[in-house]
Amino acid sequence: MRLSSLFILALFACGGGNSGPISLERQTFAPSLNVDLAASTRTTNGVYYRDLVHGTGAVALAHDGLDVDYTGWIADGSEFSSSQGTGTYNFVLGVGSVLSGWDEGLAGVAVGTTRQLIIPAALGYGSRGGDGLPPNSNLVYQVVVHASARSAPVEQTSFAASLNVNLGASVKTANGVYVRDLTAGSGAAAAPGQTLTVDYIGWLPDGTKFDASQDSGTTFSFIIGKGKVIAGWDEGLSGVQAGATRKLVIPAQLAYGVTGQNKIPPFANLVFDIVVHSIQ
Secondary structure: OOHHHHHHHHHHOOOOOOOOOOOOOOOOOOHHHOOOHHHOEEOOOOOEEEEEEOOOOOEOOOOEEEEEEEEEEEOOOOEEEEOOOOOOEEEEOOOOOOOHHHHHHOOOOEOOOEEEEEEOHHHOOHHHOEOOEOOOOOEEEEEEEEEEEEOOOHHHOOOOHHHOOOHHHOEEOOOOOEEEEEEOOEEEEOOOOOEEEEEEEEEOOOOOEEEEHHHHOOOEEEEOOOOOOOHHHHHHOOOOEEOOEEEEEEOHHHOOOOOOEOOEOOOOOEEEEEEEEEEO
């Protein structure tokens, strides 16, 4: 079970045990897990963390990319997930790409640290569980932080003149996507759950094209607001109208983050021109 594929389940959470919510303070943990709440720090929303090995590297902040190994257990000591044998796990901290308990419990961690997280079900996989994980399971993780990296802010990125990026003439969304309509559309604004059919071209800041729908000879359709595309598209295309040509400048953490993809290097801010043909 990979954290990124199931993080949304935390939204449905309500507690910590098969028969109903059990608070961490009342939960019985297997001795093998070495859980010591009294020696741990409790976050605002109830995650307990304890550094088993203290790192001396850079301190992780929101929007930093982290490279980690991890193992996860439920309270009875049964292991349910691990990066061992599959390679290290990469994610962007503090943007909702992993469990809420990870985002909260790993804030401020230093590179080189081995941190134990004790996560209430409400910040884990919640009342629905998943992939054999019992509903309402309180979770214990051991996370080894190998490296962190930080992308350049969009505002400090140099864009090729050919991309016609004008941040001053764009609208900045809550999470930092810059939006500018090059051609106005008409009709109802796109809302979550609707299907958009578009053509698009994507570039790196230096003007290198990395993808285009025309290359495949067909338009691209997706459901907006449901995590079917990168977060920067879901946010940046919200409210668009059919017929619009919209330019999006997307920070790396709302695109392909710490890992990159194919021709996209890690921590790359991206530029898209998107032509919206229809909204259904």
